[in-house]
Structure formats: structure tokens, C-alpha cells
Amino acid sequence: MPANRAPALAASIALALLAVLTPGSPAHVTASPAAACPTSTGGAFAHVHASGKWSYGVRTAGKSVERASRERQRLRADAASYRAAASIVTHTEMMNGTHAGAILGGAGECWSSYLPAPAHNDGKDETAIEWSSVWSARAKSVVKLTDRRIRTRQLYASVVRLRERLDGRLGRTVIVMATHLPSDVEGRWSTDDTKVLAHKSALAGWRRLVNRFRERYPTASFVVAADWNLDHKKAWVRRELGRRLGNGLTSAWPASYDSIGTHGHRLIDADWRRGLEVRRAAVRGDVVSSDHRPHEVRYLFR
Secondary structure, three states, X not given: OOHHHHHHHHHHHHHHHHOOOXXXXXXXXXXXXXXXXXXXXXXXXXXXXXXXXXXXXXXXXXXXXXXXXXXXXXXXXXXXXXXXHOOEEEXXXXXXXXXXXXXXXXXXXXXXXXXXXXXXXXXXXXXXEEEEOOEEEEEEEEEEEEEXXXXXXXXXXXXXXXXXXXXXXXXXXXXXXXEEOOOOOHHHOOOOOHHHHHHHHHXXXXXXXXXXXXXXXXXOEEEEEEEOOOOOOOHHHHXXXXXXXXXXXXXXXXXXXXXXXXXXXXXXXXXXXXXXXXXXXXXXXXXXXXXXXXXXXXXXXX
């Protein structure tokens, strides 16, 4: 990275550490859960990641109003199924307000969400994070991972720092991060292709970001979720991501996994985690609302 880029990224990371939830922020947060909402993780939790399709539910050329309306109903139903299975949900391709609204708008009083506000289609609104009432959100931020661009959009990570609720008191901290990394890079990984360089630069930015959070919150656990656009069934991909991410992060997928993928046969959506034991990692079934299959990981605090 050129030397003049480092201060800007460092400042972005520093701001992420200081960002605190305030009234009127893009995050929809309830200070205390409603009486009917669950209020304890019980020491374990599940995360669902859903890589989306931004145009689903949106009126586009050749799509009728009625069809777009039916798609939004399907989006809401799929999102409800994710919430029924997990207390943390992450999404990609949220950059269209109609699409994102269909997903986040029907969550109900037991759920909160964070979708960063975009600025001139710059990529900040690529990912959203949802959490249920068993978590207390302490901070949120959106962080630029690299100065490299993919067309007009830059690569950002959404970040939410959560504390588990344990029937009236706050327990351990989980820092949840989500992003969407460039496609068409796996077969060109050893080249100087523009997308490959952006992907690698974003991984370096993510490594710095996790490291800074670890310094500030040394006992925190991490869930780092993404559409990586790299097949986690391949040993070299797991080694490469582990080396570039560092910080003791490890893939939630076992090395032996060779079943259904999240995009065709490829396993390109995945969690990396720190300070958490994986009880189960699985690809959920096909969903009509995306060309990806969501995945679900069940965690136990170490």
C-alpha cells in the first residue's frame, strides 16, 4: 500500500473503535427488549449469513409491479426463517433501499439492525447486520478496508459490537463483522488483476481492523462473515485466508467439508471466528430470493 494511504485507513479504523450507538443513527436499536422478547443467550448462539441479490424485490425493466411485490413477500419470509434459526444475521447486496427494506422492515420488536447509509453509491450500504434481544448493541460502525475501488464502489465492512444478555446482566462481547469481497478472483489469484489486488488489499485492511479491536477488547470473541468469492473447500484458500487475516481467526468450516456449496458447488460464503467453539456449520436449503444458499453456524463460548 502506498504510504499516503495508510493514515486515512488508520483513521477510519480508529473511528470504528469510537463509534457509539446514538439516537437517530442508521441502526434501529431498542435500549431494552420488550417484555415478550428473549433476554438470554444461554452461553450459546447461532449466526446465519445470507448473501443476497440486490435486484430481487425491486421493480426493474421487464418486471411487473405484481411480480416485484411477490418477490418482496418472499424476501420477508426468507428473512423471517433466518431470524427463527439464529440471534445474529448478516446480509450482503443490501445497496437497494427497496430490497433492504423488505428484509429489515418486518423484523419486529425483538430485533434490531444496522445498515450504513450510503454516500454517492460508494459501497457503504453493501452489508447489514441484525441481532435479536438476547444481545445489547454497544457500538456500530462502517469501515473502509482499502482505498482500491471496484468500479465506483469501495470495499467496506459493517461492524457491530454486541454484549450478550444473561437475564438482567451483560455478559461476554462478540464483535460481528461482515463484507462482500470481489468476484472472479480465484483463478487469477497469483496475478496483478485489479479485482485480485483489491481483494488482497481488503484482507489486509480487515487484518488491521481485527487487530485494533483485539487491542481494545482483548477478551472479545469475533464472527467475521463474508461472501469471500473464494471456495473454502480448497485447502489453499483456507491457508491463504488464514495467513492474510491472522489474529488467530479460523474458518468455521471443517477442512473435510465437501457437501453442498453456498453458490453452486462452491463454498464461497463462510464465517471466520475467534474465541468461539463451532458446534455445527451447515448450508441451508435453496432460497428463491437469492442465487446463494445461506449458511448457519452454531457457536459456544469458550
